[in-house]
Amino acid sequence: MAPVVLFAGNPEKRAAYGEHLPAAAAAAGIEIDLRLDPADADPACVDYIILAPDGPVTDFTPYTRLGGILNLWAGVEAALGLDPPRDVPLVRMVEDGLTLGMIDYVTGHVLRHHLDIDRYIDSAPIAEWEVDYPPLARDRTVGILGLGALGGACAARLASHGFNVIGWSRRPKDIPGVECRSGPETLDETIAAAEILVLLLPWTDATSRILNARRIARMPRGACLVNAARGQLVDHRALLEALGAGRLRHATMDVTDVEPLPPDDPYWSHPRVTVTPHIASVTRPETASQAIIAQIARHRRGEPFLHVVDRARGY
Numbered sequence: 001m002a003p004v005v006l007f008a009g010n011p012e013k014r015a016a017y018g019e020h021l022p023a024a025a026a027a028a029g030i031e032i033d034l035r036l037d038p039a040d041a042d043p044a045c046v047d048y049i050i051l052a053p054d055g056p057v058t059d060f061t062p063y064t065r066l067g068g069i070l071n072l073w074a075g076v077e078a079a080l081g082l083d084p085p086r087d088v089p090l091v092r093m094v095e096d097g098l099t100l101g102m103i104d105y106v107t108g109h110v111l112r113h114h115l116d117i118d119r120y121i122d123s124a125p126i127a128e129w130e131v132d133y134p135p136l137a138r139d140r141t142v143g144i145l146g147l148g149a150l151g152g153a154c155a156a157r158l159a160s161h162g163f164n165v166i167g168w169s170r171r172p173k174d175i176p177g178v179e180c181r182s183g184p185e186t187l188d189e190t191i192a193a194a195e196i197l198v199l200l201l202p203w204t205d206a207t208s209r210i211l212n213a214r215r216i217a218r219m220p221r222g223a224c225l226v227n228a229a230r231g232q233l234v235d236h237r238a239l240l241e242a243l244g245a246g247r248l249r250h251a252t253m254d255v256t257d258v259e260p261l262p263p264d265d266p267y268w269s270h271p272r273v274t275v276t277p278h279i280a281s282v283t284r285p286e287t288a289s290q291a292i293i294a295q296i297a298r299h300r301r302g303e304p305f306l307h308v309v310d311r312a313r314g315y
């Protein structure tokens with residue numbers, strides 16, 4: 001019998017997933033019984049929930065037959081906040097569209113800061129014809145905190161562009177062209193070396209305000225920050241102080257503690273801050289459907305899911 005798959009995402013996305021999930025299942029040669037609305041599914045018969053934590057399913061108690069909960073987001077703190085059953089694997093989203101979007105965003109903002117493009121776009125014309133050549137990418141050090149699905153892919157792309165990339169993660173990694181460091185003892189020196197620092201860590205107990213005042217003070221003079229992960233990784237007061245004092249050149253903030261960012265937040269008007277409204281990347285229905293179906297197919301074959309959340313670590 002075909003497994004019952006409940007799409008519990010944003011109702012506006014039902015049409016897209018209603019098209020792409022069956023197409024992906026057909027392409028993979030598996031059958032699914034797809035329900036796009038919880039009202040159309042007997043909870044006791046649902047095998048897999050495709051979950052948006054701000055979607056229609058927030059209580060898993062009636063879903064007694066679940067084989068897996070497939071989160072539509074890469075970040076899992078909101079899904080964990082719903083307290084899903086511990087004996088059911090919670091799987092985070094890893095899919096090509098999400099990864100490619102993040103590569104574009106991070107590469108774009110790193111190149112912008114590397115070339116100091118704002119200087120020529122935002123400022124008054126440089127009447128003195130001041131010639132100031134940027135260094136080559138190979139002479140620019142980019143630090144990336146978090147070398148998972150997204151950070152690892154961005155690190156590899158920036159390295160292939162020529163940047164001197166130092167990556168940092170919890171466990172050791174091997175990414176061609178990237179100097180991979182791991183463990184708490186190498187964090188401060190990684191931050192101290194990064195002229196452009198990219199945050200792609202999950203928000204967990206261990207990473208909350210990881211970029212604190214002491215570490216911000218260790219960033220090289222004139223360094224730039226690109227936070228594409230979560231606002232809660234950063235001590236905002238310390239960051240604003242460092243930007244205000246001119247010690248840091250710029251911060252690109254795609255994420256903030258409160259979203260939408262309130263209109264009176266100092267980030268909006270700060271000349272050294274760019275706020276983007278959490279658009280660094282997004283789960284794309286077509287490629288996400290392929291990833292979801294591949295996960296379900298694995299599970300039907302008796303193989304474990306990939307990218308299962310470690311509840312103790314929070315990601």
Ligand code: NAP
Binds near residue numbers: 150204229255
């Ligand atoms: P992931 O695959 O789980 O990777 C997380 C990385 O962070 C891993 O390399 C992990 O190390 C490392 N890490 C976690 N805790 C650590 C710690 N305490 N110390 C050192 N390293 C630690 O996650 P992902 O898919 O790359 O996504 C990363 C984050 O991006 C998400 O959690 C989400 O918050 C954010 N995000 C933002 C957007 C946006 O539009 N702005 C879109 C998608 C995702 P190990 O490899 O050793 O486990």
